[in-house]
Amino acid sequence: MCVTCGCGDSAGVRVRFPGVPGDGHQHSHEHPHDQLHDHSHEQDPSHGHDHPHTGEPRSQPIPAATRTIDIEQELLAKNDSLAEHNRGWLAEHGITAINLMSSPGSGKTSLLERTIREAGGKRTVCVIEGDQETLFDAERIRATGAAVIQVNTGAGCHLDADMLRRGIEALAPPDGSLLLVENVGNLVCPALFDLGESAKVVVISVTEGADKPLKYPHMFAAADLIVINKIDLLPYVDFDLDRCRRDARSLRPDVDIVSLSVKSGAGIDAWYEWIGLK
């Protein structure tokens, strides 16, 4: 069983360049491996895949004489320490990394496409795309001319710090760049996993309903910025902007909130300002 994604296949997580026939692995080792690499061998999943699942007894009798061993270890400690390593490496290289999370279809990729097109050379923008399968999003980003790599998580429901490390190693973003990381579309699991990013952004679109912050409180409590997208559709849907803002602030009182339409461009300057492109 795979440690990171829970899939039954050791090749579950793949880091791929768009536009490369096959899985693109021939490119993933071309770049110089620098400081990030010193963790890679620790992450070599030691899990075997040969266990037959024969159905062990559900709970064996507990012998009378047992020995207590204190463990006292946080379960996310390994991910968190990898995330801190990423954070340090990114800071050393002057790279700002933004982790974008949302449900599928809220407009993350469209927001990235527009952002890259309008960045106007102010800062190099690179993208790491996370999805369970396909290179669809990476192909869209590639069409904008930005450097991009796709992380396919297989059965996995979120990116973790080691996947980001692998993505960064393969992509080799230049010093001083803005690295936009599009997490797997999912309002539950990605909230728990620190990647080492500079900021977490949650995108919600008005077609999803204003009740999402309270329905998915862990995600919205983790957000540094909430982007409310597709406001051009407000006349056609029952979306209470004030309620959405109020509920989001009940989970994180100091959260920044930007309302915009990627399609029309309304309100988008506030987003550019927030990510330092203005």
Next chain:
Amino acid sequence: MHELSITQSVIDVVTERTGGDRVAIVRLQIGKLSGIVPDSVRFCFELIAADTPLAGAVLEIDEPLGRAHCKGCGEDFELRDLILLCPCGSADVVVMAGTELAVKSVEVV
């Protein structure tokens, strides 16, 4: 779904310390505000502990309640969900407990 990777971490963390010794009991702390569902962990544990020294081990899960301190009125209060609101009406609160997610100890044979 993320319970699967969390449960795998349980097995990794324990076997790093206990090696091949058979583990009879695993004591976990999963806070009410941690975002992790204990029943899902139990379900995943049965699946992925098979063929490890933790196979068949009993999971004892402590679930600390959410607690917060209000900077407005100075009181501590139980936090049942992630809505940061003190009964006094202040939202200036700090979460003190409930987000725990840890392996505390094990019993080995």
